[in-house]
Structure formats: structure tokens, C-alpha cells
Amino acid sequence: MTRSEHIQVPAEGQKITVNADFSLNVPDQPIIPFIEGDGTGLDITPVMIKVVDAAVAKAYGGQRKIHWMEVYAGEKSTRVYGPDVWLPEETLAALKEYVVSIKGPLTTPVGGGIRSLNVALRQELDLYVCLRPVQYFKGVPSPVKEPEKVNMVIFRENSEDIYAGIEYEAKSDKAKKLIKFLIDEMGVSKIRFPESSGIGIKPVSIEGTERLVRKAIQYAIDNDKPNVTLVHKGNIMKYTEGGFRDWGYALAQREFGAEPIDGGPWCKFKNPKTGKDIVVKDAIADAFLQQILLRPAEYSVIATLNLNGDYISDALAAQVGGIGIAPGANMSDSVACFEATHGTAPKYAGKDYVNPGSEILSAEMMLRHMGWAEAADKIIDSMEAAIQSKKVTYDFARLMDGATQVSCSGFGQVMIDHM
Numbered sequence: 001m002t003r004s005e006h007i008q009v010p011a012e013g014q015k016i017t018v019n020a021d022f023s024l025n026v027p028d029q030p031i032i033p034f035i036e037g038d039g040t041g042l043d044i045t046p047v048m049i050k051v052v053d054a055a056v057a058k059a060y061g062g063q064r065k066i067h068w069m070e071v072y073a074g075e076k077s078t079r080v081y082g083p084d085v086w087l088p089e090e091t092l093a094a095l096k097e098y099v100v101s102i103k104g105p106l107t108t109p110v111g112g113g114i115r116s117l118n119v120a121l122r123q124e125l126d127l128y129v130c131l132r133p134v135q136y137f138k139g140v141p142s143p144v145k146e147p148e149k150v151n152m153v154i155f156r157e158n159s160e161d162i163y164a165g166i167e168y169e170a171k172s173d174k175a176k177k178l179i180k181f182l183i184d185e186m187g188v189s190k191i192r193f194p195e196s197s198g199i200g201i202k203p204v205s206i207e208g209t210e211r212l213v214r215k216a217i218q219y220a221i222d223n224d225k226p227n228v229t230l231v232h233k234g235n236i237m238k239y240t241e242g243g244f245r246d247w248g249y250a251l252a253q254r255e256f257g258a259e260p261i262d263g264g265p266w267c268k269f270k271n272p273k274t275g276k277d278i279v280v281k282d283a284i285a286d287a288f289l290q291q292i293l294l295r296p297a298e299y300s301v302i303a304t305l306n307l308n309g310d311y312i313s314d315a316l317a318a319q320v321g322g323i324g325i326a327p328g329a330n331m332s333d334s335v336a337c338f339e340a341t342h343g344t345a346p347k348y349a350g351k352d353y354v355n356p357g358s359e360i361l362s363a364e365m366m367l368r369h370m371g372w373a374e375a376a377d378k379i380i381d382s383m384e385a386a387i388q389s390k391k392v393t394y395d396f397a398r399l400m401d402g403a404t405q406v407s408c409s410g411f412g413q414v415m416i417d418h419m
């Protein structure tokens with residue numbers, strides 16, 4: 001980095017770089033930026049780093065090593081940079097320049113206050129895919145009878161929808177102006193209480209939909225998945241969520257050669273790598289939420305809009321034992337920032353209590369993305385072994401017979417002991 005105000009660039013280590021075809025050049029000693037996160041970020045991030053360092057050391061015997069570089073966002077940023085600096089420019093610049101990074105959760109107040117820093121970061125870096133795999137680990141207590149049938153990968157559109165933040169407070173001048181425009185100029189007559197409505201706008205584009213659905217279908221091809229489901233509420237929101245569905249199907253036909261099944265709209269094509277059928281189908285979001293409980297085995301790759309993806313992520317995570325082990329990644333074609341599905345769980349902050357599993361598994365995704373599969377495998381194997389040993393954090397312990405409850409850092413140590 002050319003200049004930095006508060007970021008200490010490690011004395012050793014090199015940057016990961018990106019080739020023209022978006023493949024990565026990963027040095028043996030990469031510098032990886034991390035954001036500690038608010039709330040329980042304080043607890044889980046140091047544990048994640050310790051577990052990852054142990055996995056890398058075990059896998060490569062000192063030949064490879066990550067040099068961690070702390071960058072700031074959220075409450076810690078306001079302490080380091082000043083009271084109003086929540087997401088410093090140099091943090092965004094570092095996440096872009098160093099290509100691969102990981103972050104803890106960041107708090108967003110409900111109602112007033114700052115807008116989401118998580119969303120801002122995704123939008124600023126155009127990390128348009130939110131990738132959240134949901135799979136079952138043997139031995140994890142689950143509220144459903146057959147959690148092993150859940151094996152889905154969510155592709156959540158991460159750059160538009162109501163997360164664009166175009167909304168105006170009830171009775172503000174801007175809300176009044178927009179509502180007046182809608183009534184006077186657009187012939188809108190169905191705003192039930194125009195004098196006291198807050199109002200929001202939901203942009204959903206062809207480009208935004210296509211780039212997300214393209215990634216989801218390509219993932220199904222590369223990972224030998226049987227189907228891709230477009231999840232939407234297009235019966236009600238015809239030109240946004242309905243558009244998402246129609247543009248998704250059109251892309252599957254135009255770019256992947258999918259042919260309609262029985263006159264459509266479902267369609268299918270042969271996976272060019274395996275010769276097997278990949279079915280592209282759709283589901284309306286409310287029905288989908290009951291289908292994933294009742295018939296989870298029928299769904300593998302999910303492509304959906306931003307808000308639906310947010311809801312679906314937590315709901316599916318619960319089916320395999322909760323958001324204590326729900327990892328994720330925010331990705332553009334070149335830059336990736338990994339993060340857990342859960343938030344800052346403020347009531348547990350600083351208590352060394354919560355499950356660090358989601359952030360550790362996010363790091364596992366990061367290692368695999370870097371091509372460090374041996375270290376990633378060590379994390380999966382030791383996570384499985386730790387769960388089998390029944391030495392687990394409170395979230396699993398409260399549902400598991402014969403479990404020994406351990407702390408957040410204690411669980412990290414159990415994983416390391418099993419490497």
C-alpha cells in the first residue's frame with residue numbers, strides 16, 4: 001500500500017494478485033486484511049486467526065504462512081480514526097488492493113442511525129455475489145428430522161434490491177415530494193395513508209440479475225449440482241422479482257442452451273463437464289420456505305434477490321444447527337471478502353461465549369478460494385472431530401445429550417487439538 005493513516009502493513013508477506021482471467025496468484029506468504037468486527041467479532045475473530053494459523057502450519061509445515069493485516073470498520077474504526085469514521089477509505093482501498101480478506105460482523109442500528117456498513121462495503125467494492133453454502137455436519141443438533149438432506153448453496157444478489165437504501169422517512173420533505181410525484185405524475189392511487197407513509201424504492205436490474213444467475217449456473221456446472229432454483233416473489237412484485245425470474249430463465253436458455261421442459265418455464269441443459277442434466281426451476285419465496293423444510297433434497301443451488309437471500313440464509317442455517325456454523329463470502333469477479341452469516345449478537349459480546357464456527361468456516365472457504373485446499377481440509381476435519389467429541393459452545397451444548405460446554409476460545413482449542 002502506498003500510504004496508510006492507521007493500517008500497519010506487515011513487514012513480511014506479499015499481496016495476492018489477480019490475472020486477466022480472474023485467476024489468483026497466491027504467494028506462499030500472503031498478506032490478508034481482516035476486520036475484527038463489532039460485538040462478538042471481538043471474541044470470534046482472534047479464535048478464527050488462531051485456528052487458521054494452526055491449520056496452515058499443520059498443512060504446510062512452515063512453508064506457507066498468512067501475514068494478517070488489521071483494517072478497521074465499525075465501532076473500532078470510530079475509536080481509531082475519529083467519532084464519525086465508520087468505514088475509512090483506506091479500509092476499502094486495502095480490501096480491494098489485497099484482493100482476499102475476511103471480516104467479523106458489524107452492527108447496524110434499527111430505525112435511525114448509520115446505514116449498514118456491511119451493505120456499504122459490498123456496494124462500494126461491487127461484491128455482487130453473497131455466497132452462502134449450507135451443509136450438515138454429523139452430530140450437530142438440529143430441529144429437523146433429516147438435516148443431512150440439506151445441502152444447498154445460496155447465491156444471494158448483493159448489490160441492489162431494497163438494500164440500495166433509497167428510502168425516505170415518513171413525513172419528511174423527500175417522502176412528501178416523492179409521494180406527491182407518484183400521485184400527481186404517475187397516477188398512483190393505492191398508497192393507503194399518503195400523509196404518514198415512509199417510502200422505499202426497490203431497484204432490480206437485468207445486468208444485476210444476469211451476473212448473479214450466471215455465477216449460480218456456472219457453480220452448478222463446476223460442482224456437479226443437479227438444479228438451480230430462482231427464488232422470487234414475482235407474483236406480487238412483477239417487474240422486480242418477476243423480472244429476476246424471467247431474466248434468469250432467459251439467461252439460462254441464451255447462454256447455457258437450456259431447453260424448456262413441457263413448454264416451460266422450467267428448463268434444463270446438459271452439464272458440459274459431466275453430461276448430466278441441470279434443471280433450472282423457480283419457486284415463489286413463501287412456498288420455497290416451506291419446501292426447504294419439507295423437501296430439502298430437491299434443492300441444491302439457489303439464486304435469489306438480496307432480501308430473500310438474507311431471510312433464506314438464516315432459515316436454512318437453522319435447519320443444520322443454527323447460525324453458529326453458517327459461513328459466507330461476498331465476491332466480485334476479482335475481490336472476495338469472507339464473513340459469517342450471523343451478526344454481532346451483542347448480548348454475548350466480550351464474554352468468550354459464542355460459537356466461532358461460522359467465521360472459522362468462512363476462513364475455510366477463503367483458504368479453498370486461495371487454492372490452499374490442504375489447510376481448508378484440516379479445518380473441516382477438525383471441526384467434524386470437535387463436534388463428534390461433544391466439546392461444543394453453548395448453542396450446540398444446549399441441544400446435545402452428553403455435551404461438555406466450552407467457551408468460544410475453548411472450541412477453537414478443541415479444533416486445534418484435533419488437527
Ligand SMILES: NC(=O)C1=CN([C@@H]2O[C@H](COP(=O)(O)OP(=O)(O)OC[C@H]3O[C@@H](n4cnc5c(N)ncnc54)[C@H](OP(=O)(O)O)[C@@H]3O)[C@@H](O)[C@H]2O)C=CC1
Nearest residue numbers: 105106107108109118323324341342343344345354355395
Ligand atoms: N454481516 C454482518 O455483519 C451482519 C450484521 N448483523 C447485525 O448484527 C446486529 C445483531 O443482529 P441480530 O438480529 O441480533 O442477529 P445476530 O445474528 O447477531 O444474533 C441473533 C441470534 O443468533 C444466534 N447467534 C448469533 N451469532 C452466534 C454465534 N456466533 N454462535 C452461536 N449463536 C449465534 C444467537 O442466538 P441465541 O439468542 O439463541 O443464543 C443470537 O441471539 C444487528 O446490528 C445486525 O444489523 C446481522 C447480520 C449480519
Ligand SMILES: O=C(O)CCC(=O)C(=O)O
Nearest residue numbers: 107108116118119310341
Ligand atoms: O448489515 C447488516 O447489519 C445485516 C446484514 C445481514 O443480515 C446479512 O447480510 O445477512
Ligand SMILES: [Mg+2]
Nearest residue numbers: 310313314341
Ligand atoms: Mg442476515
